[in-house]
Amino acid sequence: MAVPAIRGWTVFCMGAWLMGTVCTAIVATQNFYTIDRLLAAEPNPAFTAVVDKLGHSETRELLRYLSSELNRLYFQYWNLAQLAIGILALWLAGKLPDAPRAKWGIVAMLAIVLFLTVLITPQILSVGRTLDFVPRDPPPARLRTFGLLHATYTVLDGIELIVGILVTIWLQKPEGE
Numbered sequence: 001m002a003v004p005a006i007r008g009w010t011v012f013c014m015g016a017w018l019m020g021t022v023c024t025a026i027v028a029t030q031n032f033y034t035i036d037r038l039l040a041a042e043p044n045p046a047f048t049a050v051v052d053k054l055g056h057s058e059t060r061e062l063l064r065y066l067s068s069e070l071n072r073l074y075f076q077y078w079n080l081a082q083l084a085i086g087i088l089a090l091w092l093a094g095k096l097p098d099a100p101r102a103k104w105g106i107v108a109m110l111a112i113v114l115f116l117t118v119l120i121t122p123q124i125l126s127v128g129r130t131l132d133f134v135p136r137d138p139p140p141a142r143l144r145t146f147g148l149l150h151a152t153y154t155v156l157d158g159i160e161l162i163v164g165i166l167v168t169i170w171l172q173k174p175e176g177e
Contacts, residue, residue, distance in 0.1 A: 006095045007171060010102070013089035014168040017082060017109075021161050024078045031067035035060060065132050072125050079117040086110040098174035105167035112160045116153060124149045 001009075039060055042048040051059045090106045093099050127146045134140050 001095075003096060006092055007099075007174075010089055010092040010096065010099075011168060011171050013085055013092060014164060014171065017085045017089065018161065018164045018168065020078060020081065020085070021157060021164070024074055025157070027074060028071045031071055032064065035063040035067060038063075061133060068128060068132060072128065075121055076125075079113060079121055082113045083110070083117065086113060093171070096171075096174070099171060101175060102167045102170040105163050105170065109160050109163050109167070112156050112163075116156055120149060120153050120156070124153060 038047070039051065039056060042051070054062070086106060086109055090103065090110065093103045093106055096102070124146070127142050127149060130142055131140060131146055136143070
């Protein structure tokens with residue numbers, strides 16, 4: 001395969017990786033906001049009847065649990081997908097003679113994803129599940145731990161996104177030009 005085609009496929013992988021990261025973040029936050037929007041709007045009479053039957057706070061807690069489980073699933077799958085996309089991008093970038101910065105950037109991104117996948121995500125899942133259906137007043141002891149884990153994930157994911165943007169820019173302008 002010619003260098004321009006390899007570069008194009010590498011940029012495609014980077015675009016998929018970056019878009020997936022942004023979409024996952026949007027979906028995760030919107031899952032929770034949608035609960036309060038639905039409960040406030042009562043868009044469907046059958047839904048409203050179920051809310052009335054279960055109670056507003058019980059329905060909210062149940063829907064938040066569902067959103068939490070969906071987000072846990074999405075992040076686990078996305079972490080695995082990122083590893084696959086990143087390995088493919090690195091393999092392709094390895095065939096480019098003029099992209100050492102891009103290669104190292106992809107390695108850095110893969111290192112972040114691996115760290116998140118192996119160390120942070122399992123802890124978020126474990127601690128998060130201990131907080132399901134637990135009253136928030138007073139705040140449970142593990143809520144602070146969950147917040148720190150979530151902040152760590154978010155910051156590292158943000159760094160990964162920034163590095164990914166730089167890698168994509170570097171791929172567009174090969175070194176030496």
